[in-house]
Amino acid sequence: MRKAPARKLARGFTLIEILVAIVVLSIGLLGIAGLQLATTKYKINSWSRSSNASLFADFSDRVRMNPSQAGRNYITGADSTSAYILNSDWATQQAATDASLTITPNCETDSSVTSCTPQQRAAYDMGAWRLRVRNALPQGAALVEGNRSDGITVTLMWFDKENTDSQRRINDGTAVNLVAVTTCTSQQTGLARQTCCPATASAPAGVRCARFSFVP
Numbered sequence: 001m002r003k004a005p006a007r008k009l010a011r012g013f014t015l016i017e018i019l020v021a022i023v024v025l026s027i028g029l030l031g032i033a034g035l036q037l038a039t040t041k042y043k044i045n046s047w048s049r050s051s052n053a054s055l056f057a058d059f060s061d062r063v064r065m066n067p068s069q070a071g072r073n074y075i076t077g078a079d080s081t082s083a084y085i086l087n088s089d090w091a092t093q094q095a096a097t098d099a100s101l102t103i104t105p106n107c108e109t110d111s112s113v114t115s116c117t118p119q120q121r122a123a124y125d126m127g128a129w130r131l132r133v134r135n136a137l138p139q140g141a142a143l144v145e146g147n148r149s150d151g152i153t154v155t156l157m158w159f160d161k162e163n164t165d166s167q168r169r170i171n172d173g174t175a176v177n178l179v180a181v182t183t184c185t186s187q188q189t190g191l192a193r194q195t196c197c198p199a200t201a202s203a204p205a206g207v208r209c210a211r212f213s214f215v216p
Helices: 013-065 090-095 111-115 118-136 166-172 190-195
Strands: 141-147 151-159 207-214
Touching (some): 013 151, 013 207, 118 141, 190 207
Antiparallel strands (some): 151 207
């Protein structure tokens, strides 16, 4: 019996290899796409936290340059209301316009900079800093509490659209929702205390908070 040529027996084998290669390549590309998505998510979070550190350093420097406006004096005991307090809730700060935060005189660039009183400097500092918070963080807002005697606590807030209960959808198939904020309580310590949102902020779901403290 005459054997078929080897070339005829191998007919179509190359096409199968190509199809398998396409399937393997597709799986690999899907994995790469998922990795890029996760990387982007963590990159955004890292960027926000880096911005927080810069914003906090800026604010603390402004207060230390104008300590007489930071409330009760721990040396003399003289008591006064701090001009570096910010207690407007989330909605109020989101509704504020950039124009309302632009304070005159500009104590950094105007010719009148040398004649700015401590009160004017504090008002300018708060307006300029709030504008920077708004521009540096997604829907950025802040709360400032305390005085130079007891210490000042700064809470930076921003909206994170990735802050969702995606694991819940995996578990029970329900819709993905933004995660509600964790409100600060007196019992919290450590990291929980550093990432909670004060009740006075009335922050909506999806908002993240970072809290810092310092003594001028």
